[in-house]
Amino acid sequence: MKQQLEPLFTPWKIGNCEIKNRIVLTSMGGTNLLGWMEVNHFDKDGAKFILEVAKNNCGLVLPGCQPVYNPMYGQWLYKKKKMYEDLAKWMPEFHKTGAKLFVQLTAGFGRSFTISEMMETLYTNKALRVLAKPFMDLDKITAAPSPSPNRWSDKVPSREMTVEEIQEFITAFGKTAKLLKDAGVDGVEIHAVHEGYLLDQFTLKYVNQRTDEYGGSFENRYRFAVEIVKEIKKVCGQDFPVSLRYSVESKTKGFREGALPGESFTEAGRDMAESEKAAKYLQDAGYDMLNCDNGTYDAWYWAHPPIYMPENCNLEDVAHIRKFVDIPVVCAGRMDPETAAAAIADGRIDGAGFARQFLADQEWVTKLMNDKEDDIRPCILCHNGCFNMCHYKGVPNDQALSDSLHLARCAVNAETMQWEKHEIVPTTSPKKVHIIGGGIGGMEAARVLKLRGHEPVIHEQTDHLGGTFIAASAESYKGKLRDLLTWYRKQMADLKIEIHYNEKVESIAPFAGAPVIIATGAVPRVLKKVPGHEKMVEACEYLTGTPVGEKVAVIGGGLTGCEIAYELALQGKQPVIVEMKNDLIAQTGVCLANSSYLREWFAWKKVPVYLETTLQEVKDDSIVCKDASGKEITIPCDSVISSAGYIPNPLAPKGSNVSLVGDCDGVGNLRSVVWRAYEVAMKI
The missing domain is CATH 3.20.20.70 (Aldolase class I)
Structure with missing residues (x-):
């Protein structure tokens, strides 16, 4: 000690x-x-x-x-x-x-x-x-x-x-x-x-x-x-x-x-x-x-x-x-x-x-x-x-x-207070299991499979593990999330999980006969009907290093958009939030302790928030929006970050030998990713 x-x-x-x-x-x-x-x-x-x-x-x-x-x-x-x-x-x-x-x-x-x-x-x-x-x-x-x-x-x-x-x-x-x-x-x-x-x-x-x-x-x-x-x-x-x-x-x-x-x-x-x-x-x-x-x-x-x-x-x-x-x-x-x-x-x-x-x-x-x-x-x-x-x-x-x-369950530990349905049970029929994607869902599935006695193999298209969680943990105040990512990477090393880096899997055909877990995540929703949408920086791109200007319009006031706006403000920039709904973070599953902090912080710091407002056009130096009354408003900005949500992106559909985990099965949060990966790994 x-x-x-x-x-x-x-x-x-x-x-x-x-x-x-x-x-x-x-x-x-x-x-x-x-x-x-x-x-x-x-x-x-x-x-x-x-x-x-x-x-x-x-x-x-x-x-x-x-x-x-x-x-x-x-x-x-x-x-x-x-x-x-x-x-x-x-x-x-x-x-x-x-x-x-x-x-x-x-x-x-x-x-x-x-x-x-x-x-x-x-x-x-x-x-x-x-x-x-x-x-x-x-x-x-x-x-x-x-x-x-x-x-x-x-x-x-x-x-x-x-x-x-x-x-x-x-x-x-x-x-x-x-x-x-x-x-x-x-x-x-x-x-x-x-x-x-x-x-x-x-x-x-x-x-x-x-x-x-x-x-x-x-x-x-x-x-x-x-x-x-x-x-x-x-x-x-x-x-x-x-x-x-x-x-x-x-x-x-x-x-x-x-x-x-x-x-x-x-x-x-x-x-x-x-x-x-x-x-x-x-x-x-x-x-x-x-x-x-x-x-x-x-x-x-x-x-x-x-x-x-x-x-x-x-x-x-x-x-x-x-x-x-x-x-x-x-x-x-x-x-x-x-x-x-x-x-x-x-x-x-x-x-x-x-x-x-x-x-x-x-x-x-x-x-x-x-x-x-x-x-x-x-x-x-x-x-x-x-x-x-x-x-x-x-x-x-x-x-x-x-x-x-059932309070006191845990997003990062599927077993806590759920022992009757989430408990590591050794397999009686060890198999090689191919996992496509090395994000949190893929790593959790591999961890549970290995503990049960299976032989998981992760196929990761980049040279590192983490997937979109790298972006999700990128803000300056998210050290605990980066600690979790480090923990998962250590688990992979300690359990001697076989990992193939820089391997982009185009088809699951080569794995015919073996169980396959697809953990390929989701793709950003692109606002293609909005003129100038190509000028926007996607949320994950910003979080992984794409630079933005000083006055930044964030399109989408859900949790991701608000956390990005919070980070921008901490950096001394001037974020503006544009949200279609009548409140920020109007989504199930985000605790009031978390959401009220952000709402009240934006009010305290006078971060402009436009509710019940929809994006109409992205220009070089501004965005054009429409408010609840139908009035058109122009908001000057140097950059625009799109946080309009994500769409599942599975490599292949579910099948008798194919399971989906993480956001490719349905966009959720870390809890849905970890619990689903655990449950899939327990069924093989």
């Missing part, structure tokens, strides 16, 4: 509970031990993930948050005793790893509850609302400190919680914590005065307009969180550790308005002055640890940092708040292990929280300890598999139901 990392692997205490090292798995929805958005039960998939992380040298493990009142079916978590008996039987196996387990409990979501189009229908139709109440009582699920707009939908507002409901929750926290303690769990974490969830909403002045004992003054706004820890300590004893998930600052300008790194703004939520006071107040109430980051659902990119956020984005704020308490403080949010280790060594923080990296590679801590960092499969902060709740103008949470029910 590198000497710089050693502080990460020193013991520490939360109350009287000793933790073997400073690495903390922070909670993620979907890694739950007692079920997620379903009938509560001891969840074997969640337990498998948690145990795998614990076996691989994580010190403190926090499974996914458990609502004490489950939004689905209206279950109180303390009422199902059987699952606690199952948990108690499992805990000795967990404790053999030497790790400690805190279960995170939440009061719920309030106005942050992710409303889908189906939920809007259930709520706005009175008859359906009554019929749905036994399994989804939206009126109760979305209740907040005060009437307020939902983060995702204008059609399902939040009503004010009653004092009786608050007391019912406080009692439920105590009863649930006692059952967990009796099952052998080492502690609990309360979720939270954090991220704009229900308990946090009570503390935030822009949400909480109450005039009773739970609103108004500082003490009243924090009363709910204080009464919860006092109840748990009364029921479980003073020595039972209780952590608090805590957002140091809200970084929020108001409802649905976040504040970006470096932006000057007036804080609508918790500012640092209040946080200094609140941290000590919560410690004095009985909390034994603060597990910290920043943000709310209105500024979601702080708590769920996309690739555009800086590494260690919350560290300075968390280190500052550490000065005001005597209890341990953990920092999470794009943490770099070496930076975390240095901060621990300096006494600035006590532990380092990591989440999605464990989805990409459950063994990453062990690899870190064994000087095998190059073997760590990196998280690329895409949210495509783990948390792809997306939202754009006029559309609430546009997430597939299968994704809503």
Whole structure:
């Protein structure tokens, strides 16, 4: 192990509970031990993930948050005793790893509850609302400190919680914590005065307009969180550790308005002055640890940092708040292990929280300890598999139901939380398999085939592996994507995959009789009907080095176009975005944490954005467009980049012995490429 990392692997205490090292798995929805958005039960998939992380040298493990009142079916978590008996039987196996387990409990979501189009229908139709109440009582699920707009939908507002409901929750926290303690769990974490969830909403002045004992003054706004820890300590004893998930600052300008790194703004939520006071107040109430980051659902990119956020984005704020308490403080949010280790060594923080990296590679801590960092499969902060709740103008949470029910899967690791259908099974009939194309899809297929015992052969028309992912990872801020590409190339070398470079395959006829996987990608959509289209630079051409001028029109405001515009602006150029739809990044599968960052960044930096606008002509020094009213507008520019999408380009059609993977099977994202390649390789 590198000497710089050693502080990460020193013991520490939360109350009287000793933790073997400073690495903390922070909670993620979907890694739950007692079920997620379903009938509560001891969840074997969640337990498998948690145990795998614990076996691989994580010190403190926090499974996914458990609502004490489950939004689905209206279950109180303390009422199902059987699952606690199952948990108690499992805990000795967990404790053999030497790790400690805190279960995170939440009061719920309030106005942050992710409303889908189906939920809007259930709520706005009175008859359906009554019929749905036994399994989804939206009126109760979305209740907040005060009437307020939902983060995702204008059609399902939040009503004010009653004092009786608050007391019912406080009692439920105590009863649930006692059952967990009796099952052998080492502690609990309360979720939270954090991220704009229900308990946090009570503390935030822009949400909480109450005039009773739970609103108004500082003490009243924090009363709910204080009464919860006092109840748990009364029921479980003073020595039972209780952590608090805590957002140091809200970084929020108001409802649905976040504040970006470096932006000057007036804080609508918790500012640092209040946080200094609140941290000590919560410690004095009985909390034994603060597990910290920043943000709310209105500024979601702080708590769920996309690739555009800086590494260690919350560290300075968390280190500052550490000065005001005597209890341990953990920092999470794009943490770099070496930076975390240095901060621990300096006494600035006590532990380092990591989440999605464990989805990409459950063994990453062990690899870190064994000087095998190059073997760590990196998280690329895409949210495509783990948390792809997306939202754009006029559309609430546009997430597939299968994704809503199965969070914590991973775009770059097809196996995570999908072990029943994605598991390496050795072949009983080894074959030579020809793979046409050495992009991510081709390499993932080759990797899985080799692990199963087949003999994959990659035929790549260039002198390098990577395909279009080279362009996709080219922007300056996409180091994690380049790390993934490096990881795949190393896998090919370590597995001794046969690769034929500079070999353009024109036909699969020479491979007759052998299985063939085609991974030839897609070709750019060319706007041939637009006069002057030949003057445009295609997106991938720009990303791989074609120069452009200072003022650049980007045609297409999807994710690719917006990321290109972002890169242009970072370079000091002047991008202009032209998009046919009524919002930027109006596409399924792009998490709101990612898309809201870009939308708000363009607004902050005053990047011109033309929505509901279509390109009519490309000239030498301008483009001509038509807006929603039919008015023709001319936009001066030096260069034009086309990001109008891609069309699948398979070398041959699917057949009995021919499979397609990647974008040649259907243009998607990295998740669709990796998962499809894995599944195809498992069927051969």
